[in-house]
Amino acid sequence: MAGVDTTLLKDLDRRGLINQATGDGELTEHLAQSRTLYCGFDPTADSLHIGSLVPLLTLKRFQAAGHKPIALVGGATGLIGDPSFKAQERNLNTPEVVAGWVDKIRAQVSRFIDFDCGENSAMVVNNLDWTKDLSVLDFLRDVGKHFSVNNMVNKESVKQRIQREGEGISFTEFSYMLLQSMDFSELYRGYDCTLQIGGSDQWGNITGGVDLTRRQHRGKVFGMTMPLVTKADGTKFGKTESGTIWLDPARTSPYAFYQFWLNTADADAYKFLRYFTFLSVDEIDEIERADAERAGKPEAQGILAREVTREIHGEEGVAAAERISRALFSGDSTELSESDLEQLRQDGLPSSVLPADFGDQSLIHVLVEAGMAPSGKPVKDALGRNAVLVNGQAVGIDRNSDPAGVFSQAHAKCGRFFIVRLGKKKYHLFTLAG
């Protein structure tokens, strides 16, 4: 890796990825040579979700530009819980649980950055390593002494917890900032790490670390935040009716992941291309221009879905997702061959095996059991509106008490498959037992 790409910050800026940075513009100069930077990821579940994608990809952008990235997994901070902009105190997870999550997150994070590229190879660290044996008294004397409570109370990130009615903040969560600040200081000391990046909600924690590093080591370090991802319609990014979009394929299949991005609103598509893909800003501008000229269905979402899915699930994931999408949405799902159907199942289309005997189960019950809806109400509504299709045939509410008839072998595709569509986009593949 020869040299450093000095246009990095400019590119990040063009992508809209810079929210705030410390140092009055000195950061550009600082990054003129290869530096070490870090970003933290707290284990709050056994997988990251797409909320962590911007920081993760930004870390990767820095590495591509010649800097050395450290991914910090918060084995310690995950035990405490970050209060930043959280409306309420959270429950603590047990050390065993968090330790298990740390392993998962470490593996996940590791796939994004390159550990074998010479000088600027990546590293993964765990902040539990330098906190687990630290004594309370040492902590209070060496770290706590550098923080002003007056200052901390005024942080925007905890203000609502301190001022707002109905919710308070425990000392535990209030101390979170000290732990994270200590991370930065430690990484500066141990690895000459001079930049921390994170989401905009991390600004307070990051500046805390910048200050602590200066006070403990007289070190000059920098912080930079990326914007919170927002959607043009104001709803929360990263959620769908079926919940959070996870990076773990076991939680969110590549197909569902791909569909999530494909359903991006026009108003967000180009912004997301800049945030989440490695296409150059010029290329993205060109896509936007072409879409505007053409009128009709834009190409942006398709490109976005393909690029991001490839980033997370690889070429195979994209291929699987596109196979399913094509089969279900463009064309004739009635023409699928037996091996096509088998492929859909392997590609991750939600599927289940029908019971040999339905007993007195209703059709609604069967679909709910399969996870197509959280309760019977929406299914009933859909049945009443001809919005349930079994192998392309609309099924009405009158068939509700006759699942055996609906799913009879005579009507099955290739003798055993049923593609059930509920609404416009929810598909499920049923197979007959045996």
Add this chain to the structure above:
RNA sequence: GCAGGGGUUCCCGAGUGGCCAAAGGGAUCAGACUGUAAAUCUGACGCGCAAGCUUCGGUGGUUCGAAUCCACCCCCCUGCACCA
């Protein structure tokens, strides 16, 4: 500790004895329209195919009948006091 204000269905927020499964808004789901968009319109939105069943911080009580009244308890907020 004292005084005052609160805890309602995913969220916000009405509701102060029956007309309440509980207004309104948001989110969400389905239909029409479309581009597997957006906007708009329509319907649904505690659970149940249904009959019906279970809810309004908790527990008891008053009443033919309670989210609404009473008692006690739990939790949150505000002020004062105590402590310092």
